Amino acid sequence: MTLVVSHNPARPADILTETPATGRQGVLAAVERARAASRLWAQGGAARRAAALHAAAERVEQAGDELAALVVREVGKPITEARGEIARAVAILRYYAQQPYDPVGSVHEPAAGAGLLFTRRAPHGVAGLITPWNFPLAIPLWKAAPALATGNAVVLKPAPPATACALRLAELLDGVLPESVFTVVPGGAEEGMALVDGADVVSFTGSTAVGRAVVQAATASGTPVQAEMGGQNAALVLPDADVETTAAQLAAAVAGFAGQKCTATKRIIAVGDPGPLRDALISALHALRTGDPADPDTVCGPLISAAARDAVLAAVSGGRLLTGGVRPAGLDGWYAAPTLVDRLPEGHLLATEEVFGPIAALSSAPDLDTAIACAGSVAHGLVSSVHTADLDAALRCADRLATGMVKVNAPTTGVDFHLPFGGEKASSHGPREQGKAALDFYTRTRTVTMLSAA
Numbered sequence: 061m062t063l064v065v066s067h068n069p070a071r072p073a074d075i076l077t078e079t080p081a082t083g084r085q086g087v088l089a090a091v092e093r094a095r096a097a098s099r100l101w102a103q104g105g106a107a108r109r110a111a112a113l114h115a116a117a118e119r120v121e122q123a124g125d126e127l128a129a130l131v132v133r134e135v136g137k138p139i140t141e142a143r144g145e146i147a148r149a150v151a152i153l154r155y156y157a158q159q160p161y162d163p164v165g166s167v168h169e170p171a172a173g174a175g176l177l178f179t180r181r182a183p184h185g186v187a188g189l190i191t192p193w194n195f196p197l198a199i200p201l202w203k204a205a206p207a208l209a210t211g212n213a214v215v216l217k218p219a220p221p222a223t224a225c226a227l228r229l230a231e232l233l234d235g236v237l238p239e240s241v242f243t244v245v246p247g248g249a250e251e252g253m254a255l256v257d258g259a260d261v262v263s264f265t266g267s268t269a270v271g272r273a274v275v276q277a278a279t280a281s282g283t284p285v286q287a288e289m290g291g292q293n294a295a296l297v298l299p300d301a302d303v304e305t306t307a308a309q310l311a312a313a314v315a316g317f318a319g320q321k322c323t324a325t326k327r328i329i330a331v332g333d334p335g336p337l338r339d340a341l342i343s344a345l346h347a348l349r350t351g352d353p354a355d356p357d358t359v360c361g362p363l364i365s366a367a368a369r370d371a372v373l374a375a376v377s378g379g380r381l382l383t384g385g386v387r388p389a390g391l392d393g394w395y396a397a398p399t400l401v402d403r404l405p406e407g408h409l410l411a412t413e414e415v416f417g418p419i420a421a422l423s424s425a426p427d428l429d430t431a432i433a434c435a436g437s438v439a440h441g442l443v444s445s446v447h448t449a450d451l452d453a454a455l456r457c458a459d460r461l462a463t464g465m466v467k468v469n470a471p472t473t474g475v476d477f478h479l480p481f482g483g484e485k486a487s488s489h490g491p492r493e494q495g496k497a498a499l500d501f502y503t504r505t506r507t508v509t510m511l512s513a514a
C-alpha cells in the first residue's frame with residue numbers, strides 16, 4: 061500500500077499525515093459518486109448553492125485559528141501569512157456564494173425572422189482539481205468555490221505535502237455540502253492522472269513540467285483544462301524609485317514564505333546604476349526574520365523539503381553571492397537564508413528555471429527598453445513589477461511586459477481574487493481563473509434558437 065506522508069518542515073521528525081493513497085480505481089470511483097451527486101446539486105437551485113457556500117465560509121472562519129496553526133505546521137508558512145490565507149479563503153467563499161444569483165446567459169434577437177435566441181451556461185459535471193502545497197487552502201478553494209457555485213461537484217487531489225490541510229477542509233465542509241459534492245482524494249501522480257482521465261473539467265496549479273503533462277492528457281481526451289504553473293518573476297526598478305522602500309518591498313517578495321509562491325520575485329533588474337539598490341537589498345534581506353514559522357515576526361520560514369533547500373543552496377554557484385547562500389545556524393528544519401546573487405553568466409539556472417526558494421538574481425540594464433527585453437527573456441510570464449513614480453514608464457511597462465499580471469509600485473506577490481489571475485507563455489494554459497473568469501471556465505455555453513412556429 062502506498063502511503064501519503066507529510067512532515068512539518070520546521071521539525072521534520074514531526075509527521076502530520078500517514079494516509080493510504082487513494083489509488084487509480086479509488087479516484088475513478090470517487091469521480092463516479094461525484095457525477096451522480098452533481099446532478100441534484102446542479103438542479104437544486106441557486107439559493108441552495110449560495111447558502112451552502114456561505115455556510116462553508118462560516119465553518120472555515122470559525123476554524124480560522126486551528127487552520128492557520130495547521131498550515132504553519134504542515135507547510136511551514138509563517139503564521140502571519142497563514143492567517144492571511146485563511147481570511148482570503150473565507151472571502152473567496154463569500155464572493156462566489158453570491159454568484160449563483162448572477163445571470164447564466166443572455167437573450168438576443170434572431171438575425172432574421174421572429175423568435176428568440178438565448179445562451180445558457182450549464183455546469184460540466186465533475187471538476188477535477190489538482191493543487192500544489194504552497195497555498196493549501198486558498199488554491200483548492202479558489203478553484204472549488206466557482207466550480208461549486210456553478211453547479212459542479214468537485215474532486216480535489218491535493219499535493220502530498222499538504223494532505224492534512226485538504227483532509228481537514230473536507231471535514232469542515234462535511235454536512236455543509238451534500239454527500240460526494242466535495243471529495244478529497246489523497247495521492248500523488250497516479251491519482252492526479254486518474255482524476256484527469258475521469259473528470260469532466262480539469263483545473264491544475266503546480267509546476268510547469270507536471271502542468272504540461274496534465275494539459276496534454278486532458279486535451280487528448282477533449283476535457284476542458286486550465287493550468288497555472290511556474291514563474292520567474294522580474295521586478296524592474298527605475299532610478300527614480302525610493303531605494304529603501306523598494307528594497308524592503310522586494311526583500312519580502314523574494315523571501316516571504318521562503319520564496320515559495322508562484323508570484324515570488326526571482327529577478328531584480330535595476331535600470332541604471334545598481335549599486336544603491338544592491339546595498340539596500342542586502343540590508344533588507346538581512347533584516348528579515350528567518351526562523352520558526354509559528355513566530356508572528358517570522359517572514360522567511362523553512363522550505364518544504366530538504367531537496368528544495370539544497371536546490372537553493374546549489375543555485376548560487378556560478379554567480380557572485382551578495383548575501384545568504386547558507387543554512388541559517390541553530391535551526392533544525394529545512395531552512396535556507398534569504399539569498400541574493402549577481403554577475404550571473406549567460407544561461408545560468410536562475411535565468412532558465414524557477415528555483416522555488418528565497419533566492420533572487422540582481423542585474424542591471426542601461427535603459428527601460430533593455431530592462432523590459434531582459435524581463436521577457438525567460439520562458440515564464442506570470443507577473444512582473446515596476447517601481448517608479450514616472451507614469452509614462454509605468455504605462456509602457458503595463459503594455460509591454462510579457463506577463464499576465466503587472467504591478468506598479470507593488471510587489472509581484474499578492475493576488476486580488478476578484479480579478480482574473482494567470483500568466484502568459486509557459487506560466488499558464490487555458491482560460492484565466494478567479495474572478496468572474498472562473499465562472500466561464502466551470503460552465504459550458506449552449507446557444508438556443510427559437511423561431512416562431514407560425
Ligand code: NAD
Nearest residue numbers: 191192193218219248249252253266267270288289290322
Ligand atoms: P507539482 O507540480 O509538483 O505538483 C502539483 C500537483 O500535481 C500535486 O497535487 C501533485 O501531486 C500533482 N502531480 C504530480 N505529478 C503529476 C502527474 N504526473 N499527473 C497529475 N498530477 C500530478 O507542484 P508543487 O511542488 O506542489 O507546487 C509548486 C509549484 O506550483 C511551483 O512551480 C509554483 O510556481 C507552482 N504554483 C503556481 C501557481 C500559479 O497560480 N501559477 C500557484 C501556486 C504554485
